[in-house]
Amino acid sequence: MKRFTHITPTSIHEVIPLLSEYSRPLAGGTDVLTELKEGLVEPDQLVSLRKLSELRGVTFDAGVHIGALTTLTELSRHPQIKDGPYQALAQSARLAASPQLRNMATIGGNLLQDVRCWYYRGPFDCWLKGGDGCPARDGEHHKHALFEQSPCVAVQPSDPATALLALDATVSVAGPSGTRSVGMQELLVPPTASRRKLHTLQLDELITTIQLPARDGWQSIYLKAMERATYSFALVGVAVAIKLDAGIFADARIVLGGVANTPLLMEDAAQQLVGQPLNEATIAAVAQLATQNAQPLPHTHYKAAMVQRLVCHALATMV
Ligand SMILES: Cc1cc2nc3c(=O)[nH]c(=O)nc-3n(C[C@H](O)[C@H](O)[C@H](O)COP(=O)(O)OP(=O)(O)OC[C@H]3O[C@@H](n4cnc5c(N)ncnc54)[C@H](O)[C@@H]3O)c2cc1C
Ligand code: SF4
Missing domain, CATH: 3.30.390.50 (CO dehydrogenase flavoprotein, C-terminal domain)
Incomplete structure (x- = not known):
């Protein structure tokens, strides 16, 4: 594994200048640490989000604001989410992974987790990794796509992403030039030849919150x-x-x-x-x-x- 440094800033303003193609945010670590071990990502620095307390928890006004560091366990148990119009989100969080993983896994990291295709996770230079072909198409693909969107037939692995799109969520993203708001369909997209990943977040950007609109009735x-x-x-x-x-x-x-x-x-x-x-x-x-x-x-x-x-x-x- 490549050597890297680790830094723990205490505010979003400190985090943003640290993000680049040479660094990676570290939230719960349940995916990014595995990817480091597998050599799928090789940053020089991990930027821990652990001390960004402003990104934790759920608040309500007309709608709902969910901090990016809120864990899947918290979402699955939140009394105002698990009953009522947003319950699909709590159900999707509860059905994801295992209790131990849900205690660590954050909703921001969940949306940005990498695909689970075994060729991608293994020693194959496949299309999504920048190579030419997709070995899954002629190989083991019973967990793969039913609808084709790109040369890659891996599926989006996040359960909460499916619920959040049904609830018409938007995602707030902070970056060097300020904050922008994106819909789920702008954030999670099929990969293209020039962008071989399943989301549009830039390497110097951070997901800060997820908003759900009011859903009366x-x-x-x-x-x-x-x-x-x-x-x-x-x-x-x-x-x-x-x-x-x-x-x-x-x-x-x-x-x-x-x-x-x-x-x-x-x-x-x-x-x-x-x-x-x-x-x-x-x-x-x-x-x-x-x-x-x-x-x-x-x-x-x-x-x-x-x-x-x-x-x-x-x-x-x-x-
Ligand atoms: C065995 C296993 C089973 C699983 N089963 C399921 C399942 O059934 N359903 C499901 O939905 N998921 C499942 N997962 C995935 C798991 O839910 C995710 O790994 C987890 O949600 C990722 O969150 P994290 O906080 O640990 O992210 P991390 O691993 O810390 O980060 C993941 C990625 O997001 C980036 N990142 C994290 N937070 C931010 C942020 N705020 N802004 C910008 N970038 C950020 C990181 O740099 C990294 O690229 C499973 C995982 C494992 C290991
Ligand atoms: S499905 Fe996608 S990730 Fe899997 S081998 Fe094909 S190109 Fe790679």
Whole structure:
């Protein structure tokens, strides 16, 4: 492993000038430390965020502000998140990883964690690492994409990202020229030839908070299909947020996780719900629409049926 230094600044103003292509923020360390050991990242310096107390915790006004260092355990247990319109977020946090990991893992680091593709994590010079080809396409890929978005078919591994997109979250980012606010679909994007990563955060930027808008009258749910009952990444994750008015869908957001480079907002499927009464026929039609543009790999066909089942189950459970 390459030698590096470690620094623990005490304010965001101290952190920003320290961030560059030669350094890495260290939050809970559950991903970045593994990547250091694997030689996937080789910074000269780790910039610990541990003492940035202003980035911890959850506050409420019209909506919700979540500090980037808030842990998945805190999100999963927060009384005002685990019940009510934001509960998909608490459910997604609770279903992620293991209790020990959730105690360390922060929501900011969770959104920026690297892909779990075994070729990427192993000694393969694949496309996402800057190489030419994708060995997963002709190799072991049963956990990979159902929808193609780029030459890479790895899936976005974050459960909370799927829930946050359903809840229409925005992310505040601090950098050398100030603070900017980005939507989830601007932050988490498919990789391109010139940007081989699944997000748009620059190396000199820091996620500070995540905002959720007011969701009066909404309810939400996150469901996850896994290879085993716990401690496993999503084969498929589904987050659904709906607003019902006298038994008619007034608004809806349906998001799929574990099936593409990014969480996928299924706008056509959600649109199909609006104005419709709640019944089995509506739910079945929406579930069908959620997979209409799927492009399965040879070993990911099974994910289409999983998506449909989870969408049906989510809608049926909520009403
Ligand atoms: C065995 C295992 C199972 C797991 N299962 C799941 C699962 O089922 N679902 C799931 O969603 N996740 C899962 N994870 C991933 C885990 O949730 C993430 O590793 C964790 O959330 C990352 O948070 P962290 O604070 O430890 O980030 P770190 O490891 O500290 O950082 C991750 C990345 O984000 C950067 N970073 C961190 N914070 C910031 C910030 N505020 N601003 C800018 N950059 C930042 C770091 O530089 C690094 O590149 C699993 C991980 C492991 C090891
Ligand atoms: S799926 Fe992506 S990360 Fe995995 S081998 Fe292919 S290019 Fe690399």
